[in-house]
């Protein structure tokens with residue numbers, strides 16, 4: 001664990017001053033209208049949450065927002081490095097920005113986030129996409145105001161890719177994307193070094209926010225009327241390590257559960273190596289914690305789990321699952337699975353299928369292994385052709401699809417508490433949302449129900465979710 005550093009008051013004051021300066025400079029540059037920003041965050045919820053802080057800073061600097069790149073005066077992409085196809089997509093989208101810069105030479109283009117934290121990516125952007133104005137990594141997101149200031153003062157290209165991590169930035173402005181569901185990071189970084197994963201390299205060492213800061217934010221969200229809070233961390237089960245007054249994840253959950261208000265709480269991601277029975281008991285006894293656990297197994301083969309450096313075997317994993325099902329009868333379960341890890345055989349893959357059948361997950365997030373520069377797995381022999389991996393991948397999807405359908409059938413007749421997200425597919429006349437178990441539930445209703453928590457009696461099951469009728 002690296003030393004925990006909170007940004008000092010003077011660092012913060014410096015950025016606040018830069019925000020004021022930028023606001024003034026933008027007023028001069030755009031005397032007759034408010035300049036507009038377009039932002040997009042790729043990848044995981046942590047990134048989306050970081051994106052809300054970037055929007056907070058932009059708003060503070062005087063920008064309004066648009067969802068049209070073509071009318072933006074500032075475009076910021078918050079990038080993701082977890083798999084190669086995300087990176088390809090981002091390079092493609094950055095390539096498309098060139099024409100907007102041609103049309104509007106004063107457009108400011110910024111790239112930040114996980115991809116930019118990698119030196120080889122920053123180099124490629126510098127060389128192949130010279131019209132990008134700002135490049136900043138995950139550890140420098142809070143420096144956006146000073147970078148904007150330098151750019152507006154005339155510096156052509158501004159970069160901040162400090163290798164320093166361990167920084168926790170509190171009290172930065174935030175502009176949340178929604179008014180009903182909120183992301184709440186409880187920790188940053190990851191120390192696990194799963195051999196396939198780039199996250200520990202781009203998000204730095206694990207560090208936890210102080211519990212009082214988290215509880216303050218929960219109270220604030222509750223008073224603002226948020227109905228669902230998602231606690232975020234790469235490995236929430238190791239929350240609290242390194243704090244001066246140690247608090248573990250279970251204790252934090254109990255304290256959050258005591259906060260007054262009408263909201264429910266989810267969290268992700270749990271790591272099976274640190275997930276405890278005590279945490280499962282806490283969910284079972286709580287008032288606000290949703291009865292859903294996302295517990296990524298990655299593989300059902302002990303040999304592959306060892307190669308992945310996951311620090312658990314299938315016996316330990318299945319023991320946890322069995323305990324959780326016993327303690328929380330209406331529990332729903334989900335997982336992440338990687339197909340085609342280097343050296344994985346069809347036999348290993350079949351062990352994954354076996355485990356998936358044993359656990360009977362409600363839903364899965366499935367990925368084909370993607371080689372990441374700098375990780376241990378990138379050095380391993382990977383003889384299985386992509387076409388074969390795709391075949392295995394499709395087999396997994398079809399096995400899970402049957403299980404999802406079966407799990408949804410079990411919900412028929414039950415009444416679920418649904419937080420409505422908005423209208424379902426056009427032409428259905430239904431609205432859709434998520435149950436406490438995170439299952440998609442649709443029912444006849446109109447858009448005015450968006451953001452409300454309603455009771456729905458389930459009548460019909462599919463492999464994507466369930467349909468029901470509202471109970472008044």
Ligand code: 5AD
Pocket residue numbers: 082083196197198296298336337338367368369370371372
């Ligand atoms: N290739 C494929 N999937 C990956 N994940 C992380 N790194 C890789 C990779 N290199 C998946 C894991 C993780 C999820 C967020 O992304 O399943 O749990």
Ligand code: SF4
Pocket residue numbers: 190191192193194197198199200234235271
């Ligand atoms: Fe990546 Fe493993 Fe850390 Fe998750 S726990 S972010 S998979 S290294």
